Amino acid sequence: MSQDLAERCAELVAELGLANPGTDVRIRPLTGGVASDIAVVETEQRDVVVKFALAKLKVAEDWFAPVHRNRAEYAWLKFAHDTCPANAPKIFGRSEALQGFAMELLKGEHVYLWKDRLLSGAAPDGEAAKVGGLLGRLHAVSSRTDFDRSAFRNRDDFHALRLEPYLSFTAGRHPDLAMRINGLAEALHGSDQVLVHGDVSPKNILVRDGTPILLDAECATMGDASFDLAFCLNHLVLKALHMPTNRDALCAEAQSLWNAYAPHVCWEAAADLEARTVALLPALMLARVDGKSPVEYLDETGRRRVRTLSRPLIAEPAATISDFIDILKKQARHQ
């Protein structure tokens, strides 16, 4: 760990009153992410997790993003904790000067990362439906006219963190689909119906005693609900393609995520949102192969499989999630 990170951690917990200035704190970096410095800090009062945004992300392609997204993340965590206290970590304060914040350390025998469980091949434990219900509730509350949007006018950050690296960059590698993919990006950029988390990935969801806890909200912005849905479904369908023995279970999880989400949709017709979600999903699949943040577990054969499935569905989207899943299963059987 860099000296610099240790110093920033000590400064942050002192500034937030979580440790007395000058006392020893022990620091253990956490891994998994590409966009931040994140560490467990043990103080004499309690153990906390601290997180600072990085200016340049840890990926192969050059990818820069403004560090003030740390403020948006903290505001999202506060909103989520106020709205669904069991589904977000407790927060302990933020420093504007250090662009860092502190939160509850989630640990224990009954805590696991959803991604680890999905990749282990173990049967799902209903996580997707719980995540769908949670997302639906957060989106619905944030769609109300009295929702305070002031911390979430972040469409330019969202562009830098999501639309450019996932969609525009991928459009550049698939010129025949560029109009469609760029059209999706433009529509997302122009939309502001609900508070979008922006990184609803199984690696950002810890499950504690059967309850999903959503982390890592630095892309948070007012936007289109279809982004969070398609982003999370993408992780499930990519794993379904990749793991034949779990395919049916993962496809069922994808469907149950939507089924649990749909009853919350009160800001538009659920069928319209579902249609936008299935139109975006194949573009995000292709982005995890040819965009700036490629999936680590696919080899060239796996990548080719993703292109073969996603490209025609970008050109001509499926009508519903159920249709999308049927097409995926049919194609997977022929490989």
Ligand SMILES: Nc1ncnc2c1ncn2[C@@H]1O[C@H](COP(=O)(O)OP(=O)(O)O)[C@@H](O)[C@H]1O
């Ligand atoms: N409050 C927390 N308690 C325990 N583990 C955490 C906590 N926050 C994050 N983590 C772990 O650290 C990893 C990286 O954190 P995350 O917020 O996702 O950062 P990044 O933006 O770098 O992806 C997560 O995948 C999770 O495993």
Ligand SMILES: [Mg+2]
């Ligand atoms: Mg993360």
